[in-house]
Amino acid sequence: MKLRAVEARVLSVAPWLLALSVAGHLLMVQFQAKMTMIDLLVYRNGSPHLFAGDLYEWRLDQYADVFPLPFTYPPFAAAIFTPMSWIPWEASRWVWQLLCLACLWFIVRTSFKLIGRYDPRRVMLWTGLTLWIEPVRTTLNYGQVNLVLAAVLIGTLASARSYVAGAGVGVTAGIKLTPAISGLYFLITRKWAAAAWSFAAFVATFGIGHLISPGQSNKFWFELLGDASRVGPVGSAINQSMRGAISRTLGYDVKTGIPYLLCVLVAAALTWYAVSKTKDTLALIISVQFLGLLVSPISWSHHWVWMVPALVWLIYQGGHRLCTVAAVAWVLATGGYLISFLLMAQPNIWDFPRPWYFSLLGWGYPAAGLLTLAAIGLATRRQRDDLLTGDQEAADRETSGVTG
DSSP states (O other): OHHHHHHHHHHHTHHHHHHHHHHHHHHHHHHOTTOOOHHHHHHHHHTTHHHHTOTTTOEEGGGTTTOOEEOOSOHHHHHHHGGGGGSOHHHHHHHHHHHHHHHHHHHHHHHHHHTTOOOHHHHHHHHHHHTTSHHHHHHHHHTOSHHHHHHHHHHHTTOSSHHHHHHHHHHHHHHSSGGGGGHHHHHHTTOHHHHHHHHHHHHHHHHHHHHHOHHHHHHIIIIITTOHHHHOOTTSTTBOSHHHHHHHHHTSOOTTSHHHHHHHHHHHHHHHHHHTTOOOHHHHHHHHHHHHHHHSSOOBGGGGGGHHHHHHHIIIIIOSHHHHHHHHHHHHHHHTTHHHHHHHHSSOSSOOOOOHHHHHHTTHHHHHHHHHHHHHHHHHHHHHHHHHHHHHHHHHHHHHHHHO
């Protein structure tokens, strides 16, 4: 009761908190020099090169002394982003920031709706707070696409319309390959029609890219695909995949070696444990997305915006002690800007070896992700057992009443 009373008081000021958070963020967009939105600049300036035929030869030269940034997404993504180049840079910055803010609100809103705890004030509160955690903050600072893709996926995956659910996965995978892991959700839930639609939508994105520029399409799909070194430094602390974490621990890029394989098996086993005994839609979506983030060669810290719906689930739906532990781990890691600290502490972005304490801290997001999968598995099993026990007790009472 005390917790509910505290929440009620906090919710009463939620609109003001959201307004202050958004105002603070917009002031940073206008005046904060560190908000370079460098990735948005890559999307905007690089995309027109698809039509010039040199998309994957182009580089953004601003950081040429460290890592000249290439365009790393499929040709379809370049086609989608090209209209951004038709408006001035200052205008595109504001358009993108407002779009990302709307997507964050939508992600929070949909998460609460999926667990049956929707309250407009609660959505305002969580949007205002999560605006300042590390994965969301860095997504906004870099001008990244993560919030947009996550909003599309969480909004379409649970749709009752197979073509909507499938199109959401297929199109987002055509923009950035990593959402393709979402197709696993259809296999787990046996939504075969949605799976077929997702494949068709993805093939359509491939066809559009090939139609615009066959040469650049062939170069991406048959030469560059899978080259993690082109995407960025695997060993940097900002890479919060298991491959990045274990590579920093061992001092070299593990690539496909036994240590990495064992980590993948652990992640797969925990994902199976999380999804095998539940029909909780949000729990299933989170589990699938976390698997993708864990086993991907590169998962930048800003890719982990999926911890926002995960935190909602852990706090409001979990009900298991391990859910509390996982939630605290995420709050400490993302609220404490762990990865930003590690980035300042590392000697450079390319070296793998780290002092043991930095290597340990470098497991922050992967460890919290694995912990979340275990917590979901334990919590959903307890919920299932409690439901079965309640049904059995109701049946016993009914039988007792009949026989009495």
